[in-house]
Amino acid sequence: MSPAAGPEVVLEGVGKRFGTITALRDVSLRAAPGEAVAVTGRSGSGKSTLLALIGGLDQPDAGRILIDGRAVWTERHDARTRRELVGFVFQRHLLLETLSARANVEVPLIGAGMNHRARRRRALELLADVGLAERAEHVPAALSGGERQRVAVARALANEPRLLLADEPTGALDTATSETVLDLIFQLRDQRGMTLVIVSYDEAVSVRADRTISLLDGALATAPA
Amino acid sequence: MLNIVITNLWRRPARTVFTAAGIAVGVAMVVALLAFTRGLQKTAAGFVHLGGSGLGVFQANVSEPTTSLLPASLVGRLQKLPLLTRATPLLLVVEAIKAEPAAIVFGAEPSGFFTKSLVMVEGAQAPGGARAALVGDRLAAQLHLRAGGLVTIKGRSYPIAGIYHSGIYFEDAGAVLPLSVAQQLTGHPGEETDVVVDLAAGVRASSAGTAIERAVPGTRVITDPEQALRVGANATLISQAILVIVVIALIVGGLSVANTMAMSVMERRSELGLLSTVGWSPARIAVLIFGEGVGVSMVGAAGGLLLGVVGGRLLVGALGVSAYVSPAITAWGLGRGLLIGVAIGMLGGIYPAWRVTRMTPLRALAGT
Ligand SMILES: Nc1ncnc2c1ncn2[C@@H]1O[C@H](COP(=O)(O)OP(=O)(O)O)[C@@H](O)[C@H]1O
Numbered sequence A: 001m002s003p004a005a006g007p008e009v010v011l012e013g014v015g016k017r018f019g020t021i022t023a024l025r026d027v028s029l030r031a032a033p034g035e036a037v038a039v040t041g042r043s044g045s046g047k048s049t050l051l052a053l054i055g056g057l058d059q060p061d062a063g064r065i066l067i068d069g070r071a072v073w074t075e076r077h078d079a080r081t082r083r084e085l086v087g088f089v090f091q092r093h094l095l096l097e098t099l100s101a102r103a104n105v106e107v108p109l110i111g112a113g114m115n116h117r118a119r120r121r122r123a124l125e126l127l128a129d130v131g132l133a134e135r136a137e138h139v140p141a142a143l144s145g146g147e148r149q150r151v152a153v154a155r156a157l158a159n160e161p162r163l164l165l166a167d168e169p170t171g172a173l174d175t176a177t178s179e180t181v182l183d184l185i186f187q188l189r190d191q192r193g194m195t196l197v198i199v200s201y202d203e204a205v206s207v208r209a210d211r212t213i214s215l216l217d218g219a220l221a222t223a224p225a
Numbered sequence B: 001m002l003n004i005v006i007t008n009l010w011r012r013p014a015r016t017v018f019t020a021a022g023i024a025v026g027v028a029m030v031v032a033l034l035a036f037t038r039g040l041q042k043t044a045a046g047f048v049h050l051g052g053s054g055l056g057v058f059q060a061n062v063s064e065p066t067t068s069l070l071p072a073s074l075v076g077r078l079q080k081l082p083l084l085t086r087a088t089p090l091l092l093v094v095e096a097i098k099a100e101p102a103a104i105v106f107g108a109e110p111s112g113f114f115t116k117s118l119v120m121v122e123g124a125q126a127p128g129g130a131r132a133a134l135v136g137d138r139l140a141a142q143l144h145l146r147a148g149g150l151v152t153i154k155g156r157s158y159p160i161a162g163i164y165h166s167g168i169y170f171e172d173a174g175a176v177l178p179l180s181v182a183q184q185l186t187g188h189p190g191e192e193t194d195v196v197v198d199l200a201a202g203v204r205a206s207s208a209g210t211a212i213e214r215a216v217p218g219t220r221v222i223t224d225p226e227q228a229l230r231v232g233a234n235a236t237l238i239s240q241a242i243l244v245i246v247v248i249a250l251i252v253g254g255l256s257v258a259n260t261m262a263m264s265v266m267e268r269r270s271e272l273g274l275l276s277t278v279g280w281s282p283a284r285i286a287v288l289i290f291g292e293g294v295g296v297s298m299v300g301a302a303g304g305l306l307l308g309v310v311g312g313r314l315l316v317g318a319l320g321v322s323a324y325v326s327p328a329i330t331a332w333g334l335g336r337g338l339l340i341g342v343a344i345g346m347l348g349g350i351y352p353a354w355r356v357t358r359m360t361p362l363r364a365l366a367g368t
């Protein structure tokens, strides 16, 4: 494991409602620094909400979330935490269709205020890391589904996050392509020592993760270790 | 960042063009109207400086300068004022020439400085006492008139003694009759429309104007084109109508841009949510939206400038005033058009930018 180990993630009695729907209820768990936690559960059980709250994409209604002891969502939308600490991969690649693969990887770096040349160099390095050095100047429409998702992984790693949050990253891919993308995510996580929280129905994910938790109707179905 | 703005605009051509067109119309309107008013002012300037004079004395409280009537004795009173070097009366006869209703016939003393300052390009000024007319070169060209021919003024024929050029638009597009002849013709013996005056060296027109209005109650002195515009009720109406149109253009342009940009923001919620997810601050996202608004406006404003230059001419043609007003395009007029275009884009961008920064990234990502 790399010396730059990922942060500890702690949830204390976290709850979240959307109107009358309770998406999460009283969720408490702890991911150790550098740990890979798999999250499973039926559709609608609150997995995506859990990830979004950990990454500061929305505010919990109850409880609190600490990353390395620091509360998430201390300021509006908490863009700074995401920029400095967190990388996201979603089921949808969410690449900007008008930009090349390289420019898409540069997007978080623009958000961090990195200069043009440094950005370009870093984006090309990251695309090489995910095996897409040859595809750097292609727009998403010219890439295959697996390639697009690999660009999304490269983009998630652009700001050197210590915490990687992946929400069904292979959900839209066929089995063979899923394998390569999962290989890539776990391999990068091993190299960088990131803490990883990954949502997946895929048995292969649970096998590779250090631990698997399961959600049922917004609550933890297995007691946290 | 700039790269993203440009590619976003470039690869969504329909939306960019649509929004830009809205702005272009607004800018074009402003540019055309500014050119039109500027042209109107230049025309009025010609009116003020008839005969190359420093200022003109008119009757106070008239709806339009040409309807002013002053007593003949006024010239004598004015000439006693120390501020003035020369004064000569003019009687303006409008709609006197059927073939060219816009032409003004000036009744002027043959020995006054107004008549003396006309440069003859054909024929010569008639000896005193003659009933002959002088015709401006523009009018002569339009009606194919020559020295030695005849011109019909208010149904009567007058021999043409010569063709002149003065460089002042109204004069060159009109004709000159001896004052006494014009007074007879219009049934205003012993009256004149205005007295044009030359100032002594070093006397400012505005201070002379105040002095004259005080010395001769009931007169109104016009020293600058703006004033001439204000004196004429019609002209006042025109400039107020123009203001209203400019304001409407701004409101309509601003709303249409705000609407298109708001739509664009709503369509792209998940894209903007992604920017937030990867750590873009709300301020930076707002700048992006804003940048797109300004970018579109620049395109629109550029198109609008072109359209405005053409539109200014069309407007003058449509109003049938091309005889009086030639639209004047100034750098400042174009600059104001540009500023307004960019302002429209910025105003239009504020609301959508504000909307998007208020969403949580999760909601934006979900696209709901
Ligand atoms: N933005 C939202 N507005 C309203 N309801 C939502 C929203 N996001 C999620 N939900 C609801 O919360 C519950 C959990 O959703 P989610 O976390 O997406 O589950 P999962 O990812 O496990 O499928 C679901 O019932 C879902 O309909």
Ligand SMILES: [Mg+2]
Residues within 6 Å of the ligand: A047, A048, A049, A167
């Ligand atoms: Mg989900």
